[in-house]
Amino acid sequence: MSVFASPSTVIVEAERPLLDAGVDLMARASRALAHFCADVLRESRGQIFGSRVCVFAGPGNNAGDALFAAAALARRGAHITVVTFFERTHEEGLAAARRAGAGVIAFPSSDETADPSVEAAGQCSAEAGAHLRADVLRELSRSDLILDGILGTGGRRGLPEHIASLIRDWRHSNGTSTTQTLIAVDIPSDLSPTEAGSEDRIHADHTVTFGGLKAELIDPRVAAFTGTVHLVDIGLELHEDQATAEVVDADDLNADFPRPQADGHKYSRGVVGILAGSEEYPGAGVLTTTSAVNCGVGMVRSLGSQMVAEYVIGLHAEVVTASGRMNAVVMGPGNPEDEYVHACVDALANTNVPVVLDAGALDMVGRAESVKGTWLAERPVVLTPHAGELARLLSRLLGEIITSSRINADPIGWAQRAAQSSGCIVLLKGHQTVIAAPDGFCVLPEVGPASLATAGSGDVLAGIIGALVATFHAKHQHEPALPERELAHIVGLGVLVHNAAGRRAVNAGALADAVAEVAGELIHKGSVIE
Numbered sequence: 001m002s003v004f005a006s007p008s009t010v011i012v013e014a015e016r017p018l019l020d021a022g023v024d025l026m027a028r029a030s031r032a033l034a035h036f037c038a039d040v041l042r043e044s045r046g047q048i049f050g051s052r053v054c055v056f057a058g059p060g061n062n063a064g065d066a067l068f069a070a071a072a073l074a075r076r077g078a079h080i081t082v083v084t085f086f087e088r089t090h091e092e093g094l095a096a097a098r099r100a101g102a103g104v105i106a107f108p109s110s111d112e113t114a115d116p117s118v119e120a121a122g123q124c125s126a127e128a129g130a131h132l133r134a135d136v137l138r139e140l141s142r143s144d145l146i147l148d149g150i151l152g153t154g155g156r157r158g159l160p161e162h163i164a165s166l167i168r169d170w171r172h173s174n175g176t177s178t179t180q181t182l183i184a185v186d187i188p189s190d191l192s193p194t195e196a197g198s199e200d201r202i203h204a205d206h207t208v209t210f211g212g213l214k215a216e217l218i219d220p221r222v223a224a225f226t227g228t229v230h231l232v233d234i235g236l237e238l239h240e241d242q243a244t245a246e247v248v249d250a251d252d253l254n255a256d257f258p259r260p261q262a263d264g265h266k267y268s269r270g271v272v273g274i275l276a277g278s279e280e281y282p283g284a285g286v287l288t289t290t291s292a293v294n295c296g297v298g299m300v301r302s303l304g305s306q307m308v309a310e311y312v313i314g315l316h317a318e319v320v321t322a323s324g325r326m327n328a329v330v331m332g333p334g335n336p337e338d339e340y341v342h343a344c345v346d347a348l349a350n351t352n353v354p355v356v357l358d359a360g361a362l363d364m365v366g367r368a369e370s371v372k373g374t375w376l377a378e379r380p381v382v383l384t385p386h387a388g389e390l391a392r393l394l395s396r397l398l399g400e401i402i403t404s405s406r407i408n409a410d411p412i413g414w415a416q417r418a419a420q421s422s423g424c425i426v427l428l429k430g431h432q433t434v435i436a437a438p439d440g441f442c443v444l445p446e447v448g449p450a451s452l453a454t455a456g457s458g459d460v461l462a463g464i465i466g467a468l469v470a471t472f473h474a475k476h477q478h479e480p481a482l483p484e485r486e487l488a489h490i491v492g493l494g495v496l497v498h499n500a501a502g503r504r505a506v507n508a509g510a511l512a513d514a515v516a517e518v519a520g521e522l523i524h525k526g527s528v529i530e
Contacts, residue, residue, distance in 0.1 A: 001251045002489075003231060004243035005213040008153040008187075014236040015211060025234050026061065029210040030068035030093075032232040033185065036208050037073055037145060040181050045144055049077030054143040055097070057082050057089045058150035062186040065210070066149030067093030069185075074100035081139045083107050085150060085163050105139070107132055107166065133166060140170050146182045148202045150189035153214065159190045164200035171199055181205050184226065187214060193221035193410070201225060211236040215244050218444055220411055220432035245442040246489065253496040254527040256489070257519075258471040260296070269298030270470035273326040275344050276333035276358075276459065277308035284334025284359075284459045286311050287512050289319060291463030292330070294516035295497065296523055297470050301326060303344050304336045323347065327473040328354045330466035332361025333459040345375055354380040354469050354482065357424075358462040362389055365422050366397045380482045381424040382469065382491055384462055387411075390418055390428055397421045416440050425488055427465070429458060433495050437484040443492040448499035456508025460501070464515060465494035500528045 018025060041051045055070045057063040067082065067090055074080045080102035082094065098104065108129060140146065150163060159167070184204035192201070205227040209217060211234050217226055260269055272292050277285020285308035292300050293316050300319045302309045309321050331344060341361070348355070355376070357364065362385055365376065385393060387404040394402040394414065398421065407414045408430070415428040415436035428434045435443040472490045476482055501514035521528050 001249075001255065003213050003247045004238070004240050005215045005218045005245040005247065006238060006243045008214050008216065010242050011212040011214065011236065011238070012153065014238050017237075018235065023235070025211075026064050026068065026093075028234040029065045029186075029232060030072070032210070032234070033065055033069040033147075033183075033208050034072035036206075036230065036232075037069060037147070037183065038076065040183070040206070041073075041078070041145060044179065044181060048073060051078045051144045052139075052142055053078050053080050053145045053147065054139050055080065055082045055102075055147045056150045056189075057084045057094065058152075058189070059086045059088050059090075060149075060152040061090065062152035063149040064090035064093035066147040066185045067097045070102060070147065071096040071100040074102055081105065081143070083136050083139070085160070105132060105135055107136055107162065133169070136166060137170060137173060141173070143180060146180065148182060148184040148189055148204060150202075152186050153216075159200060163189075167202065168200050171203075182227075183208060186210055187216065188222075188225045191216055191222055191225055193219050198224070203227075206230060208232060210234050212238045213247065218245055218247060220434070220444075221409075223432075244440065245444060246485075246492070247444050247446075248489065248492045248496065249446040250496060250500070250528055252489075253493055253500070254522065256493055257497075257522040258296070258468065258475070259523050266298035267325065268474055269296070270327045270467070270472070270474035271299040271301065271325055272297050272466045272470035273301040273303045273329040273344070274463065274466065275303040275329065275331045275336050275340055275361075276462070277304050277311075278334050278336050279305065279307060281334035282308050282311050283456065285336075286315065287456045287459040287508055288330060288333045288463040288466075290315065290512040291460040291515045292467040293319065294512065294519060295464050295467035296519040297467035298474070300467075303329070303347075304340050308334075308336075326353055326470070327477065328356065328466050328470035330356045330358065330462050331364075332358040333462050335360035348375060348379070352379045352477075352481075354382065354473055354487075356382045356384060356462055356466045356469060358384045358458065359389070362393055365393060365424065377423065380469075380473075380484075380487055381422075382427060382465060382487070383418070383422065383424045384427045384429065384458065384465065385418075386429045386458070390414065390426070394418055394421070412436070412442055416442065425484065425491060427491055427495070429461070435488050435491050435495070437488045439484065441485050441488065443488045445492045445495040446499065448495070449502045451506050452498065452502040452511070454507055454511075457498075457502075457511060460508055460512045460515065461494065461498045463512070464497050465491055468494045468497075 041048045070080045082104045184207040188202045207226040207229045210232045274289045276288035289312045387407040391402045391404045411434045415434040419426040419436040419438045426436045500518045504514040505511040
């Protein structure tokens with residue numbers, strides 16, 4: 001189900017009332033972390049007893065979580081080595097680990113000395129540091145599991161050089177074996193969305209985070225550092241209105257897909273108009289219309305040329321060409337001719353019917369005839385660009401050259417900027433689809449299959465989204481305005497339908513047909529059968 005992501009500061013504030021009431025949140029977190037580690041060890045080596053676990057301990061509370069979890073693993077027969085990197089660490093956690101039999105290596109920074117007697121004897125601390133480095137690298141090379149508790153949410157960017165150089169040496173020494181598992185505690189240390197210095201940073205296989213999903217962990221650019229993110233509930237009261245993003249998956253699709261009601265009729269299920277396809281690209285009209293028909297909407301109107309309509313009706317006799325009520329319109333796939341675009345805009349005058357703009361129709365945003373106060377501003381608008389199309393749109397809106405490479409370097413940031421600048425819901429297509437609302441809120445659907453990267457896939461997606469928006473608008477058409485965050489969620493469901501269909505197809509034609517199979521399972525069986 002939906003998981004809402006909030007800034008770390010919001011999560012820290014949510015902890016305060018429980019801490020003030022004496023609730024031991026660290027005990028809850030460390031128990032859950034220990035259970036997760038135990039499961040990983042059982043899966044990777046068959047048992048916990050005899051396993052080797054190395055803990056990187058910094059000065060914060062995430063080190064305490066890691067140390068208490070390590071103590072629990074030690075009591076179940078794991079061999080624990082703790083590496084401390086600073087003059088202080090979490091004292092109670094370190095004491096618990098020692099009592100459970102953990103060994104401790106104090107790895108000093110360049111201006112510290114691990115053994116005062118060595119310095120007193122006048123010997124260079126660098127020699128002692130070299131021995132300690134060798135000891136730590138040896139422990140890392142034979143560890144089954146490593147816990148990263150160096151820096152948590154309060155840590156500053158940039159690891160101290162003595163830690164960065166150790167990680168660099170470890171990564172270069174084949175110590176990061178595929179048989180090892182690295183788990184970041186709460187958040188990977190020195191988490192950054194840039195690749196700069198990535199050799200010096202933690203690359204976790206899993207991140208176990210506590211209380212609430214941190215917004216920093218959902219940025220598509222940090223996936224290489226977080227691995228799979230697991231959220232542990234420790235009893236915090238978090239409010240959705242303080243969240244900055246929502247992560248949606250198949251469970252949300254199963255729960256929220258709009259299904260026909262017993263007292264419903266074709267108009268209550270929504271009517272979507274499709275203006276897609278042209279003499280040059282008639283197939284786009286077929287794909288967009290097919291996916292809309294197959295998505296369970298009450299009616300589909302073909303708004304384009306007679307030639308495209310003939311192709312469509314030859315496949316879907318239920319599609320109508322007569323004018324009439326509509327609850328959403330999809331415009332742009334296949335670059336429909338201007339005369340049909342102008343006719344569609346005229347038909348939408350004095351209505352609040354939502355529109356989904358794709359492909360060529362994206363050029364209407366920001367043009368003189370489409371600025372704020374004209375027909376686009378009178379209704380909810382969903383834009384569905386890929387990175388190249390968004391770059392062209394933003395270049396026009398912002399008056400500067402924006403490239404697709406810049407878009408791909410920060411998809412969430414640019415989608416948010418486009419949504420704010422245009423006043424529209426922006427669906428940025430890519431490996432990780434990002435849906436941004438004008439207020440900055442984002443919906444991130446789970447990643448779809450690679451087979452979706454094929455010609456016509458975007459046309460199918462536009463039809464799905466148009467159908468779902470039409471159904472949503474039919475249900476809420478008497479309300480003053482469609483809530484933007486709810487609309488973004490519905491668009492996210494459309495992406496999930498597209499993903500599910502993509503797991504059953506390898507080309508756009510089969511993809512559009514697979515939408516009927518997915519929608520049928522959702523409507524008649526209650527869930528998608530993967």
